[in-house]
Amino acid sequence: MEITLALGIGVLAGSGVWLILRPRTFQVIIGLSLLSYAVNLFILAMGRLTTRAAPVLAAGAVSDPAQVADPLPQALVLTAIVISFATTALFLVVLLAARGLTGTDHVDGREPEA
Amino acid sequence: MNSLGDHLMIAPIVLPLLAGAIMLVLGGHRRNVNAAISVVTTLALVAIAIALLRAADASSTGVSGAYRLGDWPAPFAIVLVVDRLAAVMLLLTSVLALAAVLFSLARWHRVGIYFHALFQFQLMGINGAFLTGDLFNLFVFFEILLGASYGLALHGSGAARVTKGMHYIVVNLVASLLFLIGVGLIYGIAGTLNMADLAARIPAIRAEDRPLLEAGAGILGIAFLAKAAMWPLCFWLPDTYAAAPAPVASLFSILTKVGVYIVLRLWLLLFAGQAGASAHLGGELLLIGGMATIAFGAIGTLASQSMARLVAYSVLVSSGTVLAAIGMGQVGVIGAALFYLVSSTLGLAAFFLLIELVERGREPGADVLAVTRELYGEEYELEDTEEVGVAMPATLGMLGLAFICCALVISGLPPLSGFIGKFALLTEALNAQARAVPDSAWIFLVVLILSGLATLIATTRAGIQALWASPDRTVPRVRLIEAAPVVVLILLCAVQTIQAGPVLRFMNATAESLHRSDDYIRSVLGPAARLPTSQRQVQ
Secondary structure (H helix, E strand, C coil): CHHHHHHHHHHHHHHHHHHHCCCEHHHHHHHHHHHHHHHHHHHHHHCCCCCCCECCCCCCCCCCHHHECCHHHHHHHHHHHHHHHHHHHHHHHHHHHHHHHHCCCECCCCCCCC | CCCHHHHHHHHHHHHHHHHHHHHHHHCCCCHHHHHHHHHHHHHHHHHHHHHHHHHHHHCCCCEEEEEEHHHCCHHHCCEEEEEHHHHHHHHHHHHHHHHHHHHHHHCHHHCCCCHHHHHHHHHHHHHHHHHECEHHHHHHHHHHHHHHHHHHHCCCCCHHHHHHHHHHHHHHHHHHHHHHHHHHHHHHHHCCCEHHHHHHHHHHCCCCCHHHHHHHHHHHHHHHHHHHCCCCCCCCHHHHHHHCCHHHHHHHCCHHHHHHHHHHHHHHHHCCCCCHHHCCCCHHHHHHHHHHHHHHHHHHHHHCCCHHHHHHHHHHHHHHHHHHHHHHCCHHHHHHHHHHHHHHHHHHHHHHHHHHHHHHCCCCCCCCCHHHHHHCHHHHHHHHHHHCCCCCCCHHHHHHHHHHHHHHHHHCCCCCHHHHHHHHHHHHHHHCCCCCCCHHHHHHHHHHHHHHHHHHHHHHHHHHHHHHCCCCCCCCCCCHHHHHHHHHHHHHHHHHHHCHHHHHHHHHHHHHHHHCHHHHHHHHHCCCCCCHHHHHHHC
16 A cells, blocks of 8 residues: 555656646646645655544543544645645636736746747 | 733734735725725734733743643644744734835725735734744645735736746745645654644654654755745745835735744754754755855846846845854854844835835836736726825935935945844854854855945945936825835834844844743743753753
8 A cells, every 4th residue: 555655646746746847837737736636645644554543532442542543644634635725726817817918828928939 | 821911922813814804804895994904903913013022022031922722732732932033023024014004005005906905814824924833833824924925916917917926826836835745744753743842852753763854854944945035946036026016025025034934943943952963954054055045136136127126136135144144053143143134124125115116206107007007097087186196395305315225224334224233143153153263154254245245236226227317207206105114114224223232132132042942842832841952961
């Protein structure tokens, strides 16, 4: 499972970085989304990878913390997802405004001279 | 936690949040109501910041206390911490905000709706970043301040602003993702995100885990340094700041200082002398990077064609100087750097406001920027009746005098506070050790003096072009409400000069309490906290 997750994060991050370095605004926004997926998975992985672990402690039972999933990374990821969703939406608006104002979807607002 | 005074700590976050939310409900078109709420809130923030500063200064440790949100015990929930440094930054922010919001009342807040709401959310994010004692909460406040700053940077629209604003957004989104990676790594190794708890745990981290922790801290550092605009992460700054509307650019001069503040806070808390094997992690990098930033900024000021870009490059010089001083890591240098930080931020904020007034006179009839005209063509009548203020007698003289003062402050010449800041900085850097002065201090001296010279040349040239040499010069129409904030900011620099002794003593006390991280840890985690210094003795 570790190797699958690591490969997943690697592929997402690699594609994200490549897309961010592309000259079209749409590629940049997709790249940012992919990167944020990679980061979210990474944070989740930082709280130990567990399967079939209880999400919260049972009432009254003092169990071994190693048997329970770490709730903090899940909370962090949830926050990060909300924030990256909001910033992506905001960026999309700016992207459309830039397209409308400059007439091109190049990130610099003008086509490079060939 | 019961008296009202304790709850004052959270007021700098809650107050602008409420004000912004009320404005959103009222709608952006009720400009006068929004403006009134905005001014009153900002005034209240100044008063609260002064009260917090007095409380922090009066406490013996310099940390006036930790505010536990929801009253959960410290490492498990978010805390807000007020100490001298946070209180100074809060006061600086609220003063700049007051100047910017008053300036915007003359014209800029009419250029687009929701200016005041965004402005308040911006203040909420900045204040939160200064107050929080938790790394992930810091991320949230960073996003709030960035989100609001995206809106403010685009305020007034126009092709230039939107393209430059887009670059700004992309750079900051990538930096935020790096922030998250750093936070994730640190949490994975240390198991906590509370800054005080982290500082207490770092000395005990096992040697095989240390590289990962340091990698996490390094990635986190990149995110903050991109915000603080350290070279080579600073290329987004000049374009964005030069394109932003004047009051917004003026407030943005504190945004780079948020990055600087976080570096100062976290680095001294986590990686000062007591951090065991990780002590002084990356200190040389800060020093070298800071000096490279000063050099880049100085060359940039010389190469600038427009005044807005000149000031934007001066922002780089200012944050580079403070970063290099942090990299030296000595108490005296950091105290002097804080003095310099306050004076240069005030000077830059005044300069951003001033250049808009000066530039206004350069094109006759261009009282309103072209972008504004494009966007608000239908409000022409309004501008004719309301915008044209009374031409103040000796307007040009006032502008010229203000220009000279700003130039003196940011290039660090006597008699204003910029000189005292740089002088104290160099004195401390060269006197810091009784032993031989390190080479880095000499290089710092040369870089700092040369950057001052470059700034002086660039501002003199710009001043001559703008105020003396324009053949088609008309006296710009400046309203009192636009001139007053500039004058007040410059007067504050003058007060800082006259009261240099007490201010410098306060800044040195601040730097000393930053170096005594035990007090910070104890005030957050309680008197029974395991302290990094005691652990080191055990090891």
